[in-house]
Amino acid sequence: MDTLTEAPSPAAPQRLLLVTGMAGAGKSTALAVLEDLGWEVMDNFPVRLLKRLMAMPDEARGPLAIGFDSRTRGFVPADIIALVKDLAAREDIALTFVFLDCSGSELERRYNETRRRHPMAAGRPVMEGIAAERELLEPLRRWAEIMVDTSAMTSNDLQAHIRQLFGTDSREGATTLTLSSFGFARGMPPLADLVFDMRFLDNPHWVPELRPLTGQDAAVGAHIERDPAFADVFGRIRDLLLVLLPRYAAQGKPYVHVAFGCTGGRHRSVYTAERMAESLRSAGFSPTVRHRNLGSRAADEIERDRR
Structure with a gap:
């Protein structure tokens, strides 16, 4: 009697989360929460290497979160969108794109409080740097699947929101x-x-x-x-x-x-x-x-x- 061999079940798609947004809107906080939730996190990853990274075999890899912004090497919004479209079309990747936004006045307040330099100010007033970055990032903002506005959020609020979006409960389907x-x-x-x-x-x-x-x-x-x-x-x-x-x-x-x-x-x-x-x-x-x-x-x- 012939025995039928069951075909191996296809592997679950690799979860890939791309996190970007305005500098000062909370990307580092979001990535820290994702790491606590069990995601493998890479910040300021060169976007041009993303396709090469996803081609590397890694059977033990869990959900992967990649953070990048206007300071990341090779940051060209049009190129990023084209690259992400290619990755999203792959059946072995479940991709989600998140954009963290914040009002200009709140970003200015945060930079003034921390006395940090805005990465695109280059000796100009901080609001000019914020405006330049917002114009640069607008294509990514329009294209993102999930937009999180952190203008009225504290750090704790943002952490809770990221947990709501991307955390998992040990009981399947539990609320x-x-x-x-x-x-x-x-x-x-x-x-x-x-x-x-x-x-x-x-x-x-x-x-x-x-x-x-x-x-x-x-x-x-x-x-x-x-x-x-x-x-x-x-x-x-x-x-x-x-x-x-x-x-x-x-x-x-x-x-x-x-x-x-x-x-x-x-x-x-x-x-x-x-x-x-x-x-x-x-x-x-x-x-x-x-x-x-x-x-x-x-x-x-x-x-x-x-x-």
């Missing part, structure tokens, strides 16, 4: 759920998927004995619970999340961030996030809770919504 609290007076969270405004609730800040406490204290929680609107709104938000979260998971969304805001980020939003986490855990979810402004100073001047 990582984060509930957070924040203060509107201290800025909106840039990476939240859903934001709920809790400023309609009675503000514990204006109760002298509650002012130095936070939403993690029982007395503050009791005060918020006594607000007639709390129970109904809390239940509606919980029911909405119970509908949305499974649908996010079904769509393959790896991270979901739900943020609750109040004025200062110390009382109403904190309590709501903690209570919602308890409720979702009882429904089978495993949320992580973060409080952005819990340690911020309580101050009358930022509490605008007086009774």
